[in-house]
Amino acid sequence: MAQTNEKALYAQLDEFIDGLPTLQGALITVLHKAQGIFGFLPVEVQNHVAKKLDIPASKVYGVVTFYSYFTMTKKGKYRVNICMGTACFVLGAGDILNEFAKEIGVQSGGTTEDELFSLDALRCVGACGLAPVVMVNEKVYGKVKKDDVKGIVDEFKAKGGVA
Amino acid sequence: MANITLNNVKLQVADGITVLEAARANGVNIPTLCHMDMADIKMINKVGTCRVCMVEVVNPNGSSWLAPACATDIWDGMVINTNTPRAIKARRTMVELFISNHPKDCLACERNRNCELQDLAADLNIRDDRYAGKMSKHTKDTSSRSLIRDPEKCVLCRRCETMCNEVQTVGVYSAVNRGLETTIGTAFDFPMLDTACTFCGQCISVCPTGALTQISNIGEVWSEINNPDKVVIVQTAPAVRVALGEEFNMPVGTRVTGKMVAALRRLGFDHVYDTDFAADLTIMEEAHELIDRVKNGGTLPMLTSCCPAWVKFIEHQFPTLLDIPSSCKSPHEMFGAIAKTYLAEKLGVDPGKMVVVSIMPCVAKKYEAAREELANDGNANVDYVLTTREMASMLREAGINFNSLPDEDFDKVMGESSGASVIFGTTGGVIEAAVRTAASWLGGETIKNVDFKELRGMEGIREATVKAGEVELKIGIAHGLGNARTLLENIRDGKCQYHAIEIMACPGGCVGGGGQPFYGNDRTIIAARAKSLYAEDEAKQVRCSHENAEIKALYAEFLEKPGSHKAHELLHTQYVKRDKL
Numbered sequence: 200m201a202q203t204n205e206k207a208l209y210a211q212l213d214e215f216i217d218g219l220p221t222l223q224g225a226l227i228t229v230l231h232k233a234q235g236i237f238g239f240l241p242v243e244v245q246n247h248v249a250k251k252l253d254i255p256a257s258k259v260y261g262v263v264t265f266y267s268y269f270t271m272t273k274k275g276k277y278r279v280n281i282c283m284g285t286a287c288f289v290l291g292a293g294d295i296l297n298e299f300a301k302e303i304g305v306q307s308g309g310t311t312e313d314e315l316f317s318l319d320a321l322r323c324v325g326a327c328g329l330a331p332v333v334m335v336n337e338k339v340y341g342k343v344k345k346d347d348v349k350g351i352v353d354e355f356k357a358k359g360g361v362a
Numbered sequence: 363m364a365n366i367t368l369n370n371v372k373l374q375v376a377d378g379i380t381v382l383e384a385a386r387a388n389g390v391n392i393p394t395l396c397h398m399d400m401a402d403i404k405m406i407n408k409v410g411t412c413r414v415c416m417v418e419v420v421n422p423n424g425s426s427w428l429a430p431a432c433a434t435d436i437w438d439g440m441v442i443n444t445n446t447p448r449a450i451k452a453r454r455t456m457v458e459l460f461i462s463n464h465p466k467d468c469l470a471c472e473r474n475r476n477c478e479l480q481d482l483a484a485d486l487n488i489r490d491d492r493y494a495g496k497m498s499k500h501t502k503d504t505s506s507r508s509l510i511r512d513p514e515k516c517v518l519c520r521r522c523e524t525m526c527n528e529v530q531t532v533g534v535y536s537a538v539n540r541g542l543e544t545t546i547g548t549a550f551d552f553p554m555l556d557t558a559c560t561f562c563g564q565c566i567s568v569c570p571t572g573a574l575t576q577i578s579n580i581g582e583v584w585s586e587i588n589n590p591d592k593v594v595i596v597q598t599a600p601a602v603r604v605a606l607g608e609e610f611n612m613p614v615g616t617r618v619t620g621k622m623v624a625a626l627r628r629l630g631f632d633h634v635y636d637t638d639f640a641a642d643l644t645i646m647e648e649a650h651e652l653i654d655r656v657k658n659g660g661t662l663p664m665l666t667s668c669c670p671a672w673v674k675f676i677e678h679q680f681p682t683l684l685d686i687p688s689s690c691k692s693p694h695e696m697f698g699a700i701a702k703t704y705l706a707e708k709l710g711v712d713p714g715k716m717v718v719v720s721i722m723p724c725v726a727k728k729y730e731a732a733r734e735e736l737a738n739d740g741n742a743n744v745d746y747v748l749t750t751r752e753m754a755s756m757l758r759e760a761g762i763n764f765n766s767l768p769d770e771d772f773d774k775v776m777g778e779s780s781g782a783s784v785i786f787g788t789t790g791g792v793i794e795a796a797v798r799t800a801a802s803w804l805g806g807e808t809i810k811n812v813d814f815k816e817l818r819g820m821e822g823i824r825e826a827t828v829k830a831g832e833v834e835l836k837i838g839i840a841h842g843l844g845n846a847r848t849l850l851e852n853i854r855d856g857k858c859q860y861h862a863i864e865i866m867a868c869p870g871g872c873v874g875g876g877g878q879p880f881y882g883n884d885r886t887i888i889a890a891r892a893k894s895l896y897a898e899d900e901a902k903q904v905r906c907s908h909e910n911a912e913i914k915a916l917y918a919e920f921l922e923k924p925g926s927h928k929a930h931e932l933l934h935t936q937y938v939k940r941d942k943l
Contacts, residue, residue: 242550249549250942255533256549257557264539 208236209247222252226262230269239273275310275317277355279303279335284323286330291345295331296320298348315360316352364438369445381417381442382431392417392444393453393482395460395570396519397432398883402820403842403869405568405883407524408432412460412517414482416452418443428452454486462493463542464571465514471572476880478570479517498542505553507732508561508577508725513545516573522546522565529869530843532675534559546573558678558942560843562671562867563725563876568883576725576877579746580756586717586746587630593709594717596631597697597776598622600638601723601787601872602750604894608879608887609754610764615890617898620769625753626721627770628762633709636772637720638779640697641786641795643916644668645907647690647933649799650924652862656833661685663838663853663860666792668692670730671867673937675843680850681939689934691743693786694720694727695736697776698743699932704920705776713741720747723787723875726867735935749877778912781812781899788892789841789871790817790824793864797828797835798906804831812905818896820870820889823849825860838863841871 215232219225229252233244240263249256263269281287281296296318300306303316310317326332329341333351340351363374368390375384385392396412398405410433419434420426420441428449436442443449461483468474500513523535523546534557538547548557566574586594607616626634652664665687667673676683691699697720702713720727724747730736731744748756757764771777782798785791794817802808816826817837822845825838838860840846846865852858868874873891874881881887904910921929 245550255527255536257533257536257538257547258527260547260549261536261538265537 211236212244212247213251216248216251226252226254226259227266230259230263234269239270241271241273272308272317273310273314275315276360277316277335277358279316279318279333280321280324281307281319282322282324282326282330282332282334283320284327284330286327287323287332290330292331294345295333295343295348298345299333299352302348302352316355364436364440366436366439367441369443375436377436379436380432381419381429381434381436381440382415384436385417385431385442385444390444392431393485394432395457395478395482395517396521398519398521398524398568400883400885402885403529403822404844405525405529405869407519407521407568409520409524412519413456414453414460416449416456418446418449450486454488457482457486458488458492460517461488461491462495463497464517465497466491471515472575472578473572477572496542498544500545503548503554504577505555506559506561506577507729509554509563509566510575510577511554512573512575513547514573515571516546517571518544518546519570520546521568521570522574525564525568528844530560530562530564530867531847532558532560532562532843535565558940560671560674560678560867561726561729561876562843564868566725566876567874567878567880576749576751577728578752579728579748580752580759583719583746583748583756586719592715592717593632593711594630594719595633595635595701595705596626596719596721597635597637597640597694597701598626598721599694599723599787599872600641600784600791600895601875601878601891602721602753603898604787604873604891605723605750605878606754606764608881609751610757612765614887615894617894618764619898620771621764621767623772624767624770625757625762625764628767629756629760631719633773634770635697635701635776636779637694637697637722638783638786639772639776639910639912640693640700641668641783641792642780642907642910642913643696643700643933644690644693644786644792645782645795645799646913646917646924647696647929648688649796649803649907651688651690652796652800653803654925656835656861663863664688666796666862666864667935668786668792669726669866669868669872670724671726672843672846672865674726674729674940675846675867676850677938677940678942679847680854683850683854684937684939686853687937689936691736691933691935692727692730693783694722694747695730695743695935696933698736698745699738700916700920701776702738702741702743703932704916708775713739717745718743720744721750721753722747723750723872723878724868725749725876727877738932750875751877751879754879775912778904778910779902780907780910781902781905782907783910784899784902785895787872787895789866790819790839790864791871791895792866793817793837793839793862795907796862796864797830797837799908800835801828801830802906802908804833806831808906808909820892822869825858833861835861837861840864841866842869843867 245259249259307320333340333343392415395414398407415431416428417431418426419429503511526535527533603619607618667687698718706713728747782795794814823840840849870888874888
């Protein structure tokens with residue numbers, strides 16, 4: 200991330216924090232926003248939030264590690280999420296996750312070196328009728344079969360770094 | 363008042379109290395683990411997470427439910443049974459679940475015989491590991507010089523977190539991760555050494571198990587004692603002599619100064635001296651510095667610098683205020699510096715072969731001894747620090763019957779001390795000692811009334827104005843780092859003005875130090891130790907530091923005068939800006 204770009208992101212976060220009516224109990228809201236801005240919550244961002252809210256960094260880290268929504272690893276441009284809810288799991292989501300891991304080359308929770316893909320398992324996304332469900336960023340794929348996986352990955356590989 | 367029925371006995375109890383409080387006030391014991399209430403220092407851990415205090419509450423229709431006694435308020439007409447089979451079973455099950463995820467190496471644990479989980483298991487007649495299964499896996503943190511964090515022994519009571527975050531306001535600990543992976547850990551799992559931890563050791567004091575323990579230096583000290591090439595000398599801090607007896611079942615507050623000296627000789631130390639001597643020396647330098655700052659427009663207030671945890675706290679939390687602490691080293695470091703020069707010469711010992719061991723009520727002193735700048739000519743002023751608890755361990759190990767030892771005196775040259783130095787061990791004591799000497803010097807003669815009772819007490823923040831010659835000295839006192847923070851914020855923001863301030867990191871001062879015998883949650887023990895120090899002060903012939911004959915000799919023969927070039931070289935230090943993390 201370019202230095203100037205990063206500065207702008209911190210400025211964006213600070214503007215949000217400064218606009219809050221109170222900092223009391225604001226930690227989760229602020230972390231939500233920070234993850235939205237930075238894509239993840241590295242140590243530096245958590246430290247920044249701690250100083251800004253005047254709370255110990257240990258508290259911030261405690262909250263970040265408690266909620267699975269928050270992540271300290273940088274996510275890929277394309278975030279592949281496999282639903283592991285009961286319906287999807289019963290219909291073979293585990294195999295699909297493994298297939299994606301094979302195709303992308305990282306395990307669940309990981310990000311590829313070129314930062315193009317990241318892979319995660321999710322709890323129920325509420326689309327059980329479409330089980331098993333895979334999401335890539337906001338795009339939903341229903342009734343995914345193992346054989347579909349390569350096609351989905353290739354689709355985004357073709358898009359590559361272009362937004 | 364509320365009417366309750368407790369174990370079939372009808373009682374009247376105060377409104378708004380918990381079932382636990384009602385039971386304890388009426389002689390009914392309910393076991394607890396996470397609960398801890400030391401309201402006088404704001405240490406109230408009422409997280410209600412452990413569920414070891416479950417009791418049965420009976421509904422009007424005869425049905426009943428289980429409630430945690432520590433977190434359930436009483437109400438008028440409440441019917442509580444604490445000892446029904448259901449309540450006892452619930453409590454036992456909770457403890458069995460804790461044991462299921464607890465290492466079973468009690469025999470080799472530092473808290474063996476002094477562990478709240480062991481006590482609970484014994485009291486609840488637990489005889490097997492019913493829920494043996496998967497256990498948490500964590501790494502021990504031995505990065506610091508002072509304490510060991512062993513998360514596998516942690517029961518997640520969060521007392522340490524409350525102590526560190528609420529009382530001390532240092533904020534090193536937080537619950538991290540979840541499920542079987544939960545620990546009370548540091549930010550980003552940093553090793554303790556890289557955090558803002560002050561090493562005050564209060565987390566050790568409140569830990570119910572062996573999850574937080576001191577780093578032990580017993581092995582190294584035994585090796586030095588048994589090395590014929592080394593001359594091993596030992597010094598004892600004031601707070602040790604009023605607490606050590608507790609380790610040998612003596613009444614709380616018993617003064618064991620003479621037995622302590624005898625015990626150290628029997629452990630094999632070559633010479634036994636008193637840190638109190640160095641406390642008198644500290645006062646000579648500190649009072650000199652105070653008068654200099656007051657008279658010559660130096661930076662005020664001057665803060666005492668005896669407490670290493672407090673020094674580390676200001677370095678991390680108030681790096682812009684590093685010009686206000688006194689530049690004096692702490693007494694045991696001054697002792698080391700003088701021992702390896704003046705004393706070494708008198709004894710005809712090569713300073714390189716002299717080993718200085720400090721017996722301290724403190725675990726931060728272990729870290730302090732390793733600070734690089736606290737050395738002269740590349741030779742650390744102090745080589746090893748043992749806590750009061752470690753000294754007691756060594757005595758037990760060596761089979762020394764402490765209770766039947768005779769009273770013996772400290773060795774000469776660095777063994778004499780004034781009453782002023784003795785009270786260094788309690789909150790308010792250092793500043794009272796400094797005022798005794800400063801007032802004497804400013805007035806031109808040693809003051810008659812040396813008891814500055816307005817400086818004594820156990821309130822967290824105190825202030826008083828004392829007359830010192832023609833000058834009115836405004837004194838502030840804080841103990842506990844949370845109180846220190848409040849006082850420092852006021853100073854930084856210009857809200858209050860003092861000439862001198864004493865700060866001690868541990869609530870109560872050194873008598874409540876992190877290396878002292880465990881006192882459970884009974885703060886009256888800390889007060890009793892402090893009272894005992896004042897009694898020792900009163901019993902002394904010499905009550906002011908500048909009247910100590912050995913101190914006079916030290917200046918006459920070696921240091922010239924307070925604040926001299928040599929004194930600065932050996933007895934003063936500087937501070938380091940540190941990150942807040």
